[in-house]
Ligand code: SF4
């Protein structure tokens with residue numbers, strides 16, 4: 203795992219007097235969580251392969267504040283937001299892409315009224331664009347014969363009505379894409395949203411991710427596709443709970459495409 | 466002699482409508498206890514939503530059986546009530562079937578009322594069975610015990626009685642028309658009640674007239690009682706679904722509002738030039754409370770939501786926390802909000818128009834922190850609600866109060882938040898390590 207990724211930072215770009223096409227917002231999970239870091243790397247491989255002129259904020263990036271906001275700490279959220287906005291505006295950022303639907307939602311919907319106006323895309327939307335423009339291609343047969351089911355992240359799906367982009371990408375892989383009984387607007391949450399990721403669940407008779415994984419298992423998949431680092435963790439845990447980790451992989455859409463590029 | 470009837474009718478009507486008006490005023494006053502929120506933008510989209518969702522019931526049909534039956538009851542109810550216009554004129558002026566001058570059109574009208582009345586009866590019976598025999602989970606969960614459960618059934622009984630009275634009234638009329646009794650001219654068409662009419666064969670003319678009159682009076686009296694029962698019932702949604710869908714949030718579901726009071730404070734904190742000791746612009750202003758602990762802290766749309774809630778439980782049945790046995794039920798959030806608002810309203814009525822502190826609040830006395838912290842903010846409840854209610858917005862307001870006014874977040878969340886403050890990430894990692902993934 204030490205292929206060389208090309209990851210310029212905004213500061214470096216600025217020093218060279220350049221402005222990238224997009225800012226890749228890595229997010230806290232994508233920067234620090236071991237599983238999510240793999241998703242980040244996979245996405246960068248796609249960007250590199252497609253020759254996308256992008257940059258990251260690197261050590262200047264900070265938490266969007268999304269999770270604080272949903273926990274009820276509007277103060278902390280706005281402090282984070284103002285700091286980030288100041289930075290983003292200083293770099294004259296216009297277009298942001300992120301692999302985290304929570305950052306996506308927060309930057310897209312909640313930053314504008316605090317003075318942060320950007321075009322924000324989820325990485326599945328961006329990959330879909332790259333495919334459409336013919337900027338990337340991949341081996342269509344990598345997944346021939348596999349069954350894939352996609353778990354809609356709440357913050358991409360219901361929160362922002364994006365159901366198509368991930369499905370269109372998957373439909374181009376020649377895999378058998380099967381829908382869970384609850385999907386799109388009626389999809390069940392993975393259980394991580396609203397700051398649940400950072401605390402023990404309230405008392406109940408089951409964990410939400412276990413229930414959601416059951417939905418996925420009913421489709422008899424080889425791969426559970428996700429589009430969110432938190433969903434990925436939750437579904438991975440759910441699959442382990444069901445002792446199916448040897449048969450079923452939980453992969454982000456970015457990983458699915460990067461793997462098919464043999465990167 | 467006949468005069469007495471008319472006066473009595475006028476009186477009945479005045480009491481029925483008068484009491485209703487008093488309650489509507491109370492309702493509006495209570496809703497206005499909420500904080501202001503601007504929903505005056507985008508009126509064309511708002512009208513469209515109202516037309517599609519409240520009038521067109523576009524979200525009801527997502528559960529096809531319930532949706533279809535509901536549409537029958539709804540359409541039936543609205544259309545049959547056109548008949549009330551005629552009843553009122555007849556009642557006030559002592560006429561009989563005054564609109565029958567419309568001829569064939571009148572026949573069609575009465576004929577379709579009858580068919581609808583019959584369909585409504587069937588639908589209501591199926592609804593009753595779903596609620597009481599097959600026991601759908603969302604109708605039997607514990608947050609509905611007591612009044613809410615009875616309320617739902619009362620309305621079903623009401624509908625059955627009203628529809629039956631309507632058909633009996635017509636059947637008796639039809640019978641009398643056939644006998645050629647004066648006053649009962651041959652008008653209208655009776656596709657359903659003609660099959661009921663034979664039960665009057667052999668009865669004396671006088672008895673049938675009494676039955677016809679009794680059904681007529683009970684029918685209109687029943688409608689007035691129904692109208693006044695609405696205020697005390699979840700069936701207020703018949704009226705409030707319209708404003709409720711009109712004023713619903715039009716933003717992407719993922720967008721939570723940014724608290725302006727917080728923005729001001731944060732700007733002050735971050736601006737090195739701000740004078741912390743400067744006199745506030747308006748020294749008499751009550752310092753803004755962050756978040757909500759009681760109904761007055763919520764905004765008026767949230768209070769309107771609470772009055773509009775149908776208690777259908779679609780939100781709760783789609784809630785991941787509820788499905789996994791946690792205490793949270795978004796329906797209960799709405800019902801609690803309404804109950805507390807009613808309590809505050811009664812308090813105001815008893816105390817000559819001002820609210821006297823009663824030592825209670827929506828938070829804790831009705832809704833517990835345990836419920837609030839179980840929410841994943843997934844928006845399933847908002848998506849499911851057939852009339853665009855957002856239980857989530859109330860949950861968030863109350864979390865805000867817990868966190869910003871009471872510092873009462875669960876321990877682990879406090880850790881997470883101090884990590885963000887210190888390291889710019891919810892985990893205890895150094896911000897300088899943010900790019901380490903590149904070389905791993
Ligand atoms: S947003 Fe909260 S209350 Fe609503 S369905 Fe999701 S978890 Fe339940």
Ligand code: SF4
Nearest residue numbers: 774775777778780850
């Ligand atoms: S909030 Fe909406 S979905 Fe929930 S019970 Fe009330 S009307 Fe039904």
